[in-house]
Amino acid sequence: MTDPRLVRYAQLICEHSLHIDASHRLHISTPPDGAPLALAAAREAWRRGARVSVGMAPEWARGDRLRFGSDAQVAYLDPAELESAERFDRLLFVWAPGNTAERAGVASERDAALARARAPWMARHDEREAAGELLWVGAAYPTALGAQAARMGTHAWEQFVYAALLLDEADPIGAWRTLGERHKRLVARLTGVRELRVTATGTDLRVNVEGRAWESCAGEANLPDGEVFCCPPQGGVEGEILFDVPSLQSGRTCSDVRLRFDAGVVVDASAAIGEDVLLARLDTDDGARRVGEFAIGTNDMITRAVGATLFDEKIGGTCHLALGRSFPFLGGENTSAIHWDLIRDLRSGGRIDADGEPLVVEGKLVA
Amino acid sequence: MDPFDDLYARVIVEHALAVRAGQSVLVEAGEAAEPLARAVHRRVLEAGAHPSVQMLPDGWVEAKAECAAAEVLGEADPLKLAWYERVDCRVTLLALANVEQLAHVDPARAAASETGRLRAVHVLLERDVAWCGAQYPTVAYAQAAGLSLDGYRELLGRALKLDQPDPVVAWRTQGELQDRLISRLEKVDELRIVGEGTDLRVRVGGRRWISACGRHNLPDGEVFTGPHEDATEGIVTFAMPSAWGGQRVEGARLRFEAGRCVETEATSGGAFLNAALDSDAGARTLGEFAFGLNEAILAPTFDTLLDEKIGGTVHMALGSAYAVTGGTNQSALHWDLVCDLRDGGEVYADGKLIQRNGRFLDDFA
Numbered sequence: 001m002t003d004p005r006l007v008r009y010a011q012l013i014c015e016h017s018l019h020i021d022a023s024h025r026l027h028i029s030t031p032p033d034g035a036p037l038a039l040a041a042a043r044e045a046w047r048r049g050a051r052v053s054v055g056m057a058p059e060w061a062r063g064d065r066l067r068f069g070s071d072a073q074v075a076y077l078d079p080a081e082l083e084s085a086e087r088f089d090r091l092l093f094v095w096a097p098g099n100t101a102e103r104a105g106v107a108s109e110r111d112a113a114l115a116r117a118r119a120p121w122m123a124r125h126d127e128r129e130a131a132g133e134l135l136w137v138g139a140a141y142p143t144a145l146g147a148q149a150a151r152m153g154t155h156a157w158e159q160f161v162y163a164a165l166l167l168d169e170a171d172p173i174g175a176w177r178t179l180g181e182r183h184k185r186l187v188a189r190l191t192g193v194r195e196l197r198v199t200a201t202g203t204d205l206r207v208n209v210e211g212r213a214w215e216s217c218a219g220e221a222n223l224p225d226g227e228v229f230c231c232p233p234q235g236g237v238e239g240e241i242l243f244d245v246p247s248l249q250s251g252r253t254c255s256d257v258r259l260r261f262d263a264g265v266v267v268d269a270s271a272a273i274g275e276d277v278l279l280a281r282l283d284t285d286d287g288a289r290r291v292g293e294f295a296i297g298t299n300d301m302i303t304r305a306v307g308a309t310l311f312d313e314k315i316g317g318t319c320h321l322a323l324g325r326s327f328p329f330l331g332g333e334n335t336s337a338i339h340w341d342l343i344r345d346l347r348s349g350g351r352i353d354a355d356g357e358p359l360v361v362e363g364k365l366v367a
Numbered sequence: 368m369d370p371f372d373d374l375y376a377r378v379i380v381e382h383a384l385a386v387r388a389g390q391s392v393l394v395e396a397g398e399a400a401e402p403l404a405r406a407v408h409r410r411v412l413e414a415g416a417h418p419s420v421q422m423l424p425d426g427w428v429e430a431k432a433e434c435a436a437a438e439v440l441g442e443a444d445p446l447k448l449a450w451y452e453r454v455d456c457r458v459t460l461l462a463l464a465n466v467e468q469l470a471h472v473d474p475a476r477a478a479a480s481e482t483g484r485l486r487a488v489h490v491l492l493e494r495d496v497a498w499c500g501a502q503y504p505t506v507a508y509a510q511a512a513g514l515s516l517d518g519y520r521e522l523l524g525r526a527l528k529l530d531q532p533d534p535v536v537a538w539r540t541q542g543e544l545q546d547r548l549i550s551r552l553e554k555v556d557e558l559r560i561v562g563e564g565t566d567l568r569v570r571v572g573g574r575r576w577i578s579a580c581g582r583h584n585l586p587d588g589e590v591f592t593g594p595h596e597d598a599t600e601g602i603v604t605f606a607m608p609s610a611w612g613g614q615r616v617e618g619a620r621l622r623f624e625a626g627r628c629v630e631t632e633a634t635s636g637g638a639f640l641n642a643a644l645d646s647d648a649g650a651r652t653l654g655e656f657a658f659g660l661n662e663a664i665l666a667p668t669f670d671t672l673l674d675e676k677i678g679g680t681v682h683m684a685l686g687s688a689y690a691v692t693g694g695t696n697q698s699a700l701h702w703d704l705v706c707d708l709r710d711g712g713e714v715y716a717d718g719k720l721i722q723r724n725g726r727f728l729d730d731f732a
Contacts, residue, residue: 022436027444027446030424032398032401034423035398035424035425038424039424039426039427039430042427042434043430043433046430046431046434046435046436046439047434049436049439050439051439051442051444051445052431052435053444053446053447054423054424054427054446055421055446056422056423056424057419057420057421057422057423058401058405058422061404061408061418061419061420064405064408064409065408065412065418068409068412068413069412070415071411072416073417078391078416078417078453078454079391080391080393080419080449080450080452080453080454081419083449083452083453084446084449084450087445087446087447087448087449088446089446117426142536192612204418209584231416244505253434298646351565
C-alpha cells in the first residue's frame with residue numbers, strides 16, 4: 001500500500017514545485033530505489049491530465065560503462081538522450097542515493113570524461129530553463145543506503161526525511177507557502193544591507209552583499225528546501241571561518257574546514273579530516289578560491305547534520321557559503337567547475353550581524 | 368554473473384539484434400530483469416556499441432491505465448518516441464511483476480493502453496531497426512503457468528535453447544528447419560484446420576511465409592503469413608486462454624464467413640472479446656496465420672508469447688497483418704489466439720493431409 005505521505009509528497013511536487021496541468025510533459029528521472037516516489041508523482045501528474053515519461057537507469061550502468069567501455073564508449077552521448085531534453089517542459093529528479101561507492105576503483109579522468117559527454121545535454125537544459133521553457137525539481141526519497149550514509153536506521157531516516165519535507169503537517173503545501181512568506185520578510189530585511197558579519201568559534205567573517213538580490217528557496221526546485229541566498233560581489237569577503245558541519249565530497253569527508261579570505265580569495269585553508277581533498281579542490285581553477293553563494297538555512301525541521309548537503313545546508317540556524325560557481329541570474333560573476341557548499345552551525349554561540357544590527361543570534365532570526 | 372543471464376544475453380546481442388560496433392542499443396527492462404539487463408549491457412559494450420538501459424518501474428503500466436487521461440493513454444510515450452526514432456537496436460526484457468495488472472481496469476482503457484504502446488512500437492517497425500521482446504523468468508509468469516520459479520526458469524531456458532551446447536547455433540539450425548517447412552507451405556493455396564470444435568479454411572496462396580526464429584521474439588519458433596482477407600470460412604475453437612491488453616478470454620469459439628468473424632462465443636471474457644472485435648473495421652478479419660514450432664514448450668503457460676510457439680499448435684491473429692507477408696488487413700488490434708492440435712487435430716493443404724496430432728507428416732516437412 002502506498003504510504004499516505006507519498007501521496008502528499010506527489011501533490012506537493014506537482015502543485016507547489018512544478019504547477020502541473022494538462023498542457024505539460026513531465027519527465028521523471030529516478031534510480032530504481034526511487035521508483036515508489038516516481039510512481040506516486042506520475043499518478044498525480046496523470047490525474048492532472050499531463051503526459052508523463054520515466055527514465056529509470058540502474059546505478060551499475062555508469063560504472064560498467066566506465067570499467068568495460070573504450071574511451072569512445074565512455075565519451076558517447078546518445079542522440080536520443082539529447083533529443084529527450086527537447087521534449088519535456090517539467091522535470092522531476094528523484095534523489096534516492098544508492099551505493100555512494102559504486103564507482104570505487106574507476107579512474108576519475110574517465111568519470112570526468114563521461115560527465116563532459118553530458119555537457120551538451122546540460123547546456124540545452126540550462127538554455128531552456130533560462131528561456132522559461134521548463135521547470136525542474138529535485139526531490140529526496142528515503143532509502144536504506146541513504147539512511148546508512150546518514151548513519152541512521154532506515155525507518156528513523158524515513159521519519160527524518162518526511163519531517164524535513166513538512167509532510168507531517170496537515171497541509172504541506174500551505175506549510176511551504178508559509179515558509180515562502182517568512183522568506184519574503186527575511187529577504188525584505190536583507191535587501192539594502194551592505195555587509196554581513198558572521199561570528200562564532202574560530203569565525204569572524206565579513207561578506208559584502210551590497211546591491212545583490214536575495215533569492216527565496218521554499219520548495220520550488222529542491223525538496224526538502226529552506227534557504228535564502230545571494231551571490232556576493234567579487235573581492236568582498238574578508239576574515240576567517242570554521243565550517244563545523246562535515247562535507248562529503250566524492251566519497252570523502254572533509255571536517256572542520258577553516259578558510260581565511262583576503263580580498264575575496266581563500267589565502268589559507270586547513271581541515272581536521274580530508275585536508276588533501278580540500279586543497280585539491282581549491283586548486284581546481286581560479287574561481288574555486290572565490291565565493292559563489294552566501295546563504296542562510298531556514299528549515300527548522302532539519303535539526304541536525306546528516307552528511308548530505310541537500311539537507312544540511314537547509315538546517316534552520318546555519319549559514320553556508322559556496323566556493324566556486326555563482327548564479328548569473330542573481331548577478332553572480334564567479335565561474336568555476338566546482339560549486340561546493342560549506343556549512344556553519346550558528347546555534348551555539350554564533351551570530352550574523354547585518355550592517356551592525358543583529359540578524360541571527362544563537363541560530364535564531366531576529367526579525 | 369549467472370550463466371543463464373550471460374547465455375541469454377549472448378542470444379540477444381549476437382543472434383536477435385546482431386549488434387555491430389558503433390550502433391546505439393536501447394535496453395528496456397522490467398525491474399525483475401535487471402540481472403539480464405546488466406549482462407546485455409556488458410555484451411553490447413564488448414561488441415563496441417553504445418548501450419542505454421531504461422528500466423520500467425513495476426506498476427507503471429497499471430498506474431497509467433488507471434490515472435492518465437483517455438487521450439494521453441492512447442498516445443505513444445514521448446520519451447519512447449525520442450528513442451525509437453533514433454536507435455539502431457532495441458530489446459525489451461519482459462519481466463512483469465503481475466500478469467493481471469490490468470484485469471481490474473475498464474476494458475476500453477486497457478485497450479487504449481495497448482494501443483498507446485503499439486503506436487510507439489510502430490515507429491520502430493517503420494525504421495530499419497533490429498528489435499526484440501525477450502521474456503525473463505519472474506514469479507508472476509511462474510504462478511500464471513502453474514510452476515515454481517525454478518520450474519518456469521528451466522522451461523524458459525529450454526525454450527530459449529540455452530540448454531544446447533551453443534544456443535546461437537541451435538537457433539540457426541531451427542531457422543534452417545523452418546525455411547524447409549516454408550518451401551513446402553509456399554506452394555499451398557488453402558489450409559484446412561480440423562479438430563475438436565474446429566473446421567476452418569484459410570487461404571494463403573500467393574502470400575509470403577515468414578520464419579520467426581529468435582530475431583523478434585525470445586523464445587521463438589513459428590512460421591507465419593497473412594491470410595487472404597476475404598476467404599476465411601468455418602468455425603475455430605481456442606481451448607487455450609488468451610489475453611489482449613491485459614484482459615483474458617477463455618474458451619473462445621469464432622465463426623467466419625467470407626473472411627469476417629460473424630459470431631463469437633466464450634466461456635469467459637466474451638464481452639471484452641466482442642468489444643475488441645467492434646473496435647475498428649479490421650478487427651474481425653484475420654491478419655496472421657501461423658504454425659508453432661518450438662518443441663521445448665509443451666504445456667500452456669497462459670502467456671501468448673510462449674503458448675503460440677508450442678510445437679503442434681496453430682495460431683491466428685484477429686486484426687492487423689504484417690505487411691511483409693502480403694497481408695493487407697489493418698487494425699489497432701492484433702490478438703493472437705492459439706489452437707492446440709496435438710490431441711486429434713489435423714491440417715490439410717489443398718485437400719492433402721500434412722499434419723496430424725500436431726506433427727507434420729514426413730513427406731511434408
